[in-house]
Amino acid sequence: MKRIIVFALTACLTASLAPDSGHTDDLRVISLEARLLPREAPAARELDILMEKDGRLYIVSTPRDRATLDALGIRFAFEPSYSGLPAAGPAAAGGGLNGDYHSYPELEAELLELEAAYPGLAAVHILGQSLEGRNIYGLKISDNVGLDEDEAEVLFLGCHHAREWISVEVPLLIARHLLENRTVDSRVRDVVDRSETWIVPLVNPDGLEYSIHVYRYWRKNRRANDDGSFGVDLNRNYGYEWGRDNSGSSPLPQSAVYRGTAPFSEPESAAVRDFVGLRSFLGLVSYHSYGQIILYPWGYARIPVEGEGAERMKALAEGMSGRLEAYRGTRYAFGQASYSLYLTNGDTTDWAFGDHGIPAYTIELSPVSDQDGGFFNAETEILPIFYENLEAALYLIEDCIAVYVPPATDGRAENRPDNRASGGARGGR
Amino acid sequence: MYLMKTKKTAALLGLCLLFALGLLLALFPSPARGQTVMGQYEEEAPLGTWNLFGASGASSLGRGAALFAPCAADASAIFTNPALAARLQGLTLSVGGGIHSASMFRYGPVNTGPISSADNLSATVFALDLAAVTWNVKGWVVGLGAALTEIYDRPYVEAGSAAYNALFTFSQEGFLRVWNISLGRELLPGLSLGLGFNLVSGRRTWEMNDSWNPPARAVIITDERSRELSGRFLNGGLLWRLSERVSLAAAFRTAFRLYGPSRSLLRYRAPAAGTDILIEAEGEDEIRRPGVVGVGVSWALRNNLKILGEAGWWNWSSYTATSFGEEQPRAFRDTWRAGAAVEYKSSIRLFGRDFLIPSSLGLIYDRQPMENPRSSYIGYTLGTGIHRKGFRLDMGSVFGFENGSGRRLVARRLAVTLTVRTRPRGSGE
Numbered sequence: 092m093k094r095i096i097v098f099a100l101t102a103c104l105t106a107s108l109a110p111d112s113g114h115t116d117d118l119r120v121i122s123l124e125a126r127l128l129p130r131e132a133p134a135a136r137e138l139d140i141l142m143e144k145d146g147r148l149y150i151v152s153t154p155r156d157r158a159t160l161d162a163l164g165i166r167f168a169f170e171p172s173y174s175g176l177p178a179a180g181p182a183a184a185g186g187g188l189n190g191d192y193h194s195y196p197e198l199e200a201e202l203l204e205l206e207a208a209y210p211g212l213a214a215v216h217i218l219g220q221s222l223e224g225r226n227i228y229g230l231k232i233s234d235n236v237g238l239d240e241d242e243a244e245v246l247f248l249g250c251h252h253a254r255e256w257i258s259v260e261v262p263l264l265i266a267r268h269l270l271e272n273r274t275v276d277s278r279v280r281d282v283v284d285r286s287e288t289w290i291v292p293l294v295n296p297d298g299l300e301y302s303i304h305v306y307r308y309w310r311k312n313r314r315a316n317d318d319g320s321f322g323v324d325l326n327r328n329y330g331y332e333w334g335r336d337n338s339g340s341s342p343l344p345q346s347a348v349y350r351g352t353a354p355f356s357e358p359e360s361a362a363v364r365d366f367v368g369l370r371s372f373l374g375l376v377s378y379h380s381y382g383q384i385i386l387y388p389w390g391y392a393r394i395p396v397e398g399e400g401a402e403r404m405k406a407l408a409e410g411m412s413g414r415l416e417a418y419r420g421t422r423y424a425f426g427q428a429s430y431s432l433y434l435t436n437g438d439t440t441d442w443a444f445g446d447h448g449i450p451a452y453t454i455e456l457s458p459v460s461d462q463d464g465g466f467f468n469a470e471t472e473i474l475p476i477f478y479e480n481l482e483a484a485l486y487l488i489e490d491c492i493a494v495y496v497p498p499a500t501d502g503r504a505e506n507r508p509d510n511r512a513s514g515g516a517r518g519g520r
Numbered sequence: 521m522y523l524m525k526t527k528k529t530a531a532l533l534g535l536c537l538l539f540a541l542g543l544l545l546a547l548f549p550s551p552a553r554g555q556t557v558m559g560q561y562e563e564e565a566p567l568g569t570w571n572l573f574g575a576s577g578a579s580s581l582g583r584g585a586a587l588f589a590p591c592a593a594d595a596s597a598i599f600t601n602p603a604l605a606a607r608l609q610g611l612t613l614s615v616g617g618g619i620h621s622a623s624m625f626r627y628g629p630v631n632t633g634p635i636s637s638a639d640n641l642s643a644t645v646f647a648l649d650l651a652a653v654t655w656n657v658k659g660w661v662v663g664l665g666a667a668l669t670e671i672y673d674r675p676y677v678e679a680g681s682a683a684y685n686a687l688f689t690f691s692q693e694g695f696l697r698v699w700n701i702s703l704g705r706e707l708l709p710g711l712s713l714g715l716g717f718n719l720v721s722g723r724r725t726w727e728m729n730d731s732w733n734p735p736a737r738a739v740i741i742t743d744e745r746s747r748e749l750s751g752r753f754l755n756g757g758l759l760w761r762l763s764e765r766v767s768l769a770a771a772f773r774t775a776f777r778l779y780g781p782s783r784s785l786l787r788y789r790a791p792a793a794g795t796d797i798l799i800e801a802e803g804e805d806e807i808r809r810p811g812v813v814g815v816g817v818s819w820a821l822r823n824n825l826k827i828l829g830e831a832g833w834w835n836w837s838s839y840t841a842t843s844f845g846e847e848q849p850r851a852f853r854d855t856w857r858a859g860a861a862v863e864y865k866s867s868i869r870l871f872g873r874d875f876l877i878p879s880s881l882g883l884i885y886d887r888q889p890m891e892n893p894r895s896s897y898i899g900y901t902l903g904t905g906i907h908r909k910g911f912r913l914d915m916g917s918v919f920g921f922e923n924g925s926g927r928r929l930v931a932r933r934l935a936v937t938l939t940v941r942t943r944p945r946g947s948g949e
Contacts, residue, residue, distance in 0.1 A: 187844040188784050190799040196846055304843060306629045307743060321633045461739050462793035469797045
């Protein structure tokens, strides 16, 4: 019966979305923890409650409702999948060979658009250049974005592997969501104001362009190897336990998991290394596909990860998995990489945790198998995959905020000098 | 008289030295350079040399693949310099065909990533490649013609692994035709001018198929693209008979755009699982072909012995190309090409009739426009034929050896042109 009510109400909401209704932007479905707002509370009686599910209340809210909840200090989240209302539509890419997926020029344009649209909240930085001279962009999202504040820092990386097009979209959409919803979603505002979130959606721009224009299933970067083959696997080129054995990576240039001639031999991985070295991240996610699994260190050997930060890292993985599944039931397994999947050495997460102590995750996005599409995701799946990962990303950021301990000395610091792409000088683009 | 003989001897000796130098250059290729770029064969590269200009019949081909030299032997002159056609009397009809062949090493997915070959691969096209008619009416010469001006075919590749039930295939083909209408006239004694209007149309298709797994779990990826091409440009030139034995010519072609709709279909199928994912794209593409200017000279040493020389310049630095709306990186430079040839005419008597047998030998130096790797073709041409009154059967060939990529690419063309004239042609060329 409840389900019928939900569908009927959703249908009514949808039906009311005639183009000239003039009120569609006011109504939004939100959810909040049910324990924060008992049904008998006076504030609850004023609200249009759709249902309660899994400990959360789903409410059709007006701006006044949301302001009331804000005033009461009750956190809520927007639920576009339940509303039938047009979500603050993340801009699709400009079409082209890769459809709604972003190519390098499209991503570059969109990052600069976000920076221009949200001054003070978004800043584009250039972390380095690829082999073929393309910029590796990082988008910083925070209030007072021009300052390095004493706030928790979190990093989301995408597209180490060229054919994993969805791994560009998810971090980019996370960035867009944070910026677009900061003024209407108290939870997002809290995340943005109390953290410095960095989004690097495209670590391997050369490989992506080759994957789009020449061979869809390309994985590596575009290094011309001495034997005439091309490419180094960027996710085997990081320095921690690089080249430990030939099970977790390959010394053969023609291999899909070729580790390169030396740790950080590739400018793309070196750019990430140099960038991370300048900051103090409390969490790191590197998006990949496919497999629907959350992996954490160690990948280089089948030895249990222990020590400082290990327990928190494992707990976060379990928490993210649960939140991923809560969206639409998509099960993301989780576990230590070497036990859950296969051995890898020289990968991003082992290096982030081993060298910097950062709880780091490889999230292999949907689907599960090549029978369901493998590295191909239908364009219609971009947003659902993003939304199911959004909650996990917010959860990670919030945990980083919770554990963050400011340095002993107070005060704000001006931005450390680095290669900013925004404003006046636009070198290297 | 002695001085004239000395000059002629010097000219012949000079030609011999040039041939010898060319032979040396062709035999000793420059060292290979490492490259992460396609080199000679971008997707839109024509088969053989980039430096194309109109179309030429077998007689011009055999004489140093002449494009600018004043040596109009048949109606195909309208495609390069209509002023040369002004010397043709009566009605002249030429049809020709032949073989276009070139070797290549790096193109599409071949030797750029997924597919490698130890040796160069060749593409060969048989085509009826020109038909033209000129009609001299009271000194005005009107020309009409159609010719094959560019070929985009690539060697078909098929690679597989029985162990993985894997099969990969790639093919590309295409062409560009030119349709010409031109007008020429001898305006002053010894000075002719001509102008042509040209429409070009063609297409290019690309298909890649990748499949693996046993039939019960087969995965099939198809990448199909097609582009329609059209454009227009002017060509023209002058012919100046300095004396009975020496003529000068100059010709030009305006820069032009090849543009038209492009379509692609990227498809992923796993039939056993019912998975069928499509990414379709449409776009409008544009390729800018350069302007060309060139000059040529012919010197009749004797009535039956002539030498020719020419040089042309292509404005490739202005070159741009888009693919589904995205500009592609093309680092091209302005470039030039030069050629020289010698022709000797002898006569034979067959079946009680006198026939003229021309024999020609030519040399070309043809610098290619890519900045990296820098390369050039050195070509040798051979020509012969059989002429009697208003009938000509000409055969010409060119063999070009590439120098610079380290792969010793070869481009070949063999042409046959049949020309029929309603009246004997005027004296000299």
